[in-house]
């Protein structure tokens with residue numbers, strides 16, 4: 392129903408004054424049956440490196456994944472990162488910020504028991520959270536949710552997060568909106584216009600922050616969203632990034648040639 396969708400399918404241009412924030416899974420990379428099976432597409436790192444250079448380093452990955460996981464998927468790049476939804480932040484200059492780690496022993500115990508009983512369920516222990524992935528066993532969604540929900544009763548410092556085929560216990564008050572705000576307060580992001588692309592319900596807090604602060608939100612794929620821009624797939628988003636990277640390298644080639652003076 393293209394005519395009833397209020398979102399714009401024309402993606403914004405990435406300007407020299409933009410700050411680019413990108414979710415990883417489902418946004419830059421296609422989802423896979425398990426997190427470990429997700430791959431970085433050929434050419435993506437070249438696009439990201441070129442864009443990061445043209446934005447003075449104002450490009451960050453904003454993901455629910457752990458920092459170690461993101462560094463593995465993005466190597467040899469080491470961009471600014473909000474990992475674990477922002478509980479772990481690496482600024483553009485490499486400085487780290489960590490939220491205080493919550494006590495997750497109950498969630499770890501309950502999650503391990505369920506994953507042991509059902510091998511298609513994948514338990515993931517991150518620094519600041521415990522997640523159950525059930526893409527390989529969608530019929531166990533409610534069992535996964537119930538198991539982790541029981542561990543946060545009377546624990547106001549914890550909350551349950553629902554993602555795509557995923558439920559996670561984490562510290563309350565950590566979300567991608569706060570993560571992007573923290574990065575936007577640091578060099579070289581401060582003073583730029585934020586663009587954030589994401590695909591999941593966990594990205595909505597990031598969309599709200601960037602749109603409220605005059606930036607641009609892009610929802611990748613289907614689903615209810617507050618984002619005012621739409622992109623149909625990770626492949627299409629990568630195409631947009633590749634095209635912006637190509638424009639940026641042409642522009643820098645042109646300005647380098649101009650700076651060098653006329654050819655002799």
Ligand SMILES: [Mg+2]
Pocket residue numbers: 414415416417418589590591
């Ligand atoms: Mg995602």
